[in-house]
Amino acid sequence: MLKTIISLSRMQKVFILLLLDVALVPLALGASLLLLGMQPEMIHALMMRHGALVVALMGVAAFSVWASGINRQKLKDFQGDAITRSMLVAALLGIVAAALSRLFQTGLPTGFHIIFALVYFAGFFVGRRMLVRVLTEMYRRSPVFTRVAIYGAGRTGMALARELRKANDLVVYAFLDDNATLSGMNVNGLPIYSGVHAARVKEQYKINRVILAMPSLSVDKQTFISRKLEKLGMEVQTLPAFTQFYGGAELMGRLTPARPAMLLHRDPLNDTMVAGCTAYEGANVLISGAGGSIGLELCRQVIACAPARLVLLEHSEFALYNADAEMRVLAETCGAEIVPVLGSICDAVHVAQVLAAQKIDVVLHAAAYKHVPLVETNPRVGMANNVLGTAVLARAAREAGVRRFVLVSSDKAVRPGNLMGASKRMAELIVQDLATRSPETSFSIVRFGNVMGSSGSVIPRFQEQIARGGPVTVTDDRVTRYFMTIEEASRLVLLAGSFAGGGEVYVLDMGTPQKIVDLARRMIEAAGHTVRDAENPAGDIEIVITGLRPGEKLHEELMVRKGAQATAHPKIIRVREDHLSELMMAAALRDLRDAVELGDEEGVVAVVARAVREYAPQSLPETAMQCRIVQERRAAERPAE
Numbered sequence: 001m002l003k004t005i006i007s008l009s010r011m012q013k014v015f016i017l018l019l020l021d022v023a024l025v026p027l028a029l030g031a032s033l034l035l036l037g038m039q040p041e042m043i044h045a046l047m048m049r050h051g052a053l054v055v056a057l058m059g060v061a062a063f064s065v066w067a068s069g070i071n072r073q074k075l076k077d078f079q080g081d082a083i084t085r086s087m088l089v090a091a092l093l094g095i096v097a098a099a100l101s102r103l104f105q106t107g108l109p110t111g112f113h114i115i116f117a118l119v120y121f122a123g124f125f126v127g128r129r130m131l132v133r134v135l136t137e138m139y140r141r142s143p144v145f146t147r148v149a150i151y152g153a154g155r156t157g158m159a160l161a162r163e164l165r166k167a168n169d170l171v172v173y174a175f176l177d178d179n180a181t182l183s184g185m186n187v188n189g190l191p192i193y194s195g196v197h198a199a200r201v202k203e204q205y206k207i208n209r210v211i212l213a214m215p216s217l218s219v220d221k222q223t224f225i226s227r228k229l230e231k232l233g234m235e236v237q238t239l240p241a242f243t244q245f246y247g248g249a250e251l252m253g254r255l256t257p258a259r260p261a262m263l264l265h266r267d268p269l270n271d272t273m274v275a276g277c278t279a280y281e282g283a284n285v286l287i288s289g290a291g292g293s294i295g296l297e298l299c300r301q302v303i304a305c306a307p308a309r310l311v312l313l314e315h316s317e318f319a320l321y322n323a324d325a326e327m328r329v330l331a332e333t334c335g336a337e338i339v340p341v342l343g344s345i346c347d348a349v350h351v352a353q354v355l356a357a358q359k360i361d362v363v364l365h366a367a368a369y370k371h372v373p374l375v376e377t378n379p380r381v382g383m384a385n386n387v388l389g390t391a392v393l394a395r396a397a398r399e400a401g402v403r404r405f406v407l408v409s410s411d412k413a414v415r416p417g418n419l420m421g422a423s424k425r426m427a428e429l430i431v432q433d434l435a436t437r438s439p440e441t442s443f444s445i446v447r448f449g450n451v452m453g454s455s456g457s458v459i460p461r462f463q464e465q466i467a468r469g470g471p472v473t474v475t476d477d478r479v480t481r482y483f484m485t486i487e488e489a490s491r492l493v494l495l496a497g498s499f500a501g502g503g504e505v506y507v508l509d510m511g512t513p514q515k516i517v518d519l520a521r522r523m524i525e526a527a528g529h530t531v532r533d534a535e536n537p538a539g540d541i542e543i544v545i546t547g548l549r550p551g552e553k554l555h556e557e558l559m560v561r562k563g564a565q566a567t568a569h570p571k572i573i574r575v576r577e578d579h580l581s582e583l584m585m586a587a588a589l590r591d592l593r594d595a596v597e598l599g600d601e602e603g604v605v606a607v608v609a610r611a612v613r614e615y616a617p618q619s620l621p622e623t624a625m626q627c628r629i630v631q632e633r634r635a636a637e638r639p640a641e
Helices: 002-007 010-035 040-049 051-068 081-104 110-141 155-164 195-205 219-231 241-245 260-264 275-279 293-304 317-331 348-357 372-377 379-399 419-435 458-467 486-498 516-526 582-598 601-611 621-637
Strands: 146-151 170-177 190-194 209-212 235-238 284-288 309-314 337-342 362-365 404-410 442-448 450-452 472-474 483-485 504-508 541-545 572-575
Touching: 010 040, 010 051, 010 110, 040 051, 051 081, 081 110, 146 155, 146 195, 155 170, 170 195, 190 195, 195 219, 209 219, 219 235, 275 486, 284 293, 293 309, 293 317, 293 362, 293 486, 309 317, 309 348, 317 337, 348 379, 362 379, 362 486, 372 379, 372 419, 379 404, 379 419, 379 582, 379 601, 404 419, 404 486, 419 442, 419 582, 419 601, 442 486, 458 472, 458 516, 472 516, 483 486, 486 504, 486 572, 516 541, 582 601
Parallel strands: 146 170, 146 209, 170 190, 209 235, 284 309, 284 362, 309 337, 362 404, 404 442, 442 504, 450 483, 472 541
Antiparallel strands: 504 572
């Protein structure tokens, strides 16, 4: 019953209180006549004979209560001015009762009308106090209610709202939705508010949990909404994409935390950017690859540091449009200027012009082709972007007098088994080389493993496969990977970049490597399903082993050499890595550029094999070209060594 009362809308509660105030009129009349010594039979006969007077008084009560706003006053706040207004309403009823008694010739004495006014006020005052006490006691004896808003007023959101009505410990108060045409409407008795008014909805309804019911929304967008709501102090849950095909109790069983950190089975980084912000506060910051998963999160973190200007460099028009739109909303709180720049890091003229025109102080280089199989089968394009693009941007930063340049690297750069990893290691070598002869620019490298939820990575792929009902594909049941949330990785990148002196390679402490097959199991179970295997043939979703892909390693590493050093942050480690001489680096870049311009893919791989001596292709027969080139080139170099 209490949940039904709490679930009533504000207008419904106001109307019920008005009805109670009107119903109090005949009760007060009867009580007043009893006080005068009249018998109940006579009271009933008198009120029936003068029913028009009773109805008229009830109408006056309804009008005066509504006009005074007493029924719109919160019960717990019924004091002070509200009591004064209720006294005026009671006095008005007494005066009107006296006038109508004379008109209807009831023969009631004048003192009766004074008693009636006092009894009505007493019933009004005591009744409200008793109602508050009864409801409070009911609330104390009942389960604690969670006040819920549903983000998304579509089919899934409406189905969820219907299901939540059956829950004993949840009360849904409103919908939030980014569709402007829905704002102000009602669905199943629940109001719909724009997502930008989330803070107002939280305050109005005391919301403490929001459920994201927009299964088709991208991971980046869901992460953005989740973080915004969590900053308002609300717990956020989400429904997996496949729940749009289910109804009833199926929806309830698929509520999961909106953030993927729970899958890590370790404590995530929870401290905020404090010390690291000094390097970015009031600075002009350029982020390459600003529309990608890491780049976009770096943008969010930098905005929190209140830079003077944030330049978004991105070659994808659609990704840049989305990043620009989001950053402009976030920049409203700090006043930072947002500058979207459409272009490639390989365009030396454009890059130099942007750095000079925007007076850039800090460059965070996150642009790269990162998908191992794609770079493996497209070596010329992959190396041109990841290696030559890094050289263009880093050299332009040095020429423009940029204070800090931070390269976002990968654990795949350590003893690379694929061309993507080799390209990242070669990009590291470029930055290490420039660091030795760039007194005005501090060059540094931050290396970490897989980021949870990044586009094209294992977690979104598993989510899509689970949404289709499986199977979930894993390349090898022995494969392990380091994982970190996007927020953690981006925050530590900024921290490492803030205390870099020049030329350092920083490695992020990513905890214990996770077995991919175990991660797949946890994701299936977190989605409310069971794994179908030999032990459980009746399970919901099967895990299928497909075999290693071209260039894929069983295990990744974070450093080559031993002797890591601690830094000012416990999760950031400084490591020593060998690098090429200036002459060798220049020759490697020249040869790579020539091979790229000639369209010589074998030549591209050969240059990488010479420059990155640890490159050891993990190749399948169809990619044996890399193995042959590495063996031939190294065999030819041995006599010279």
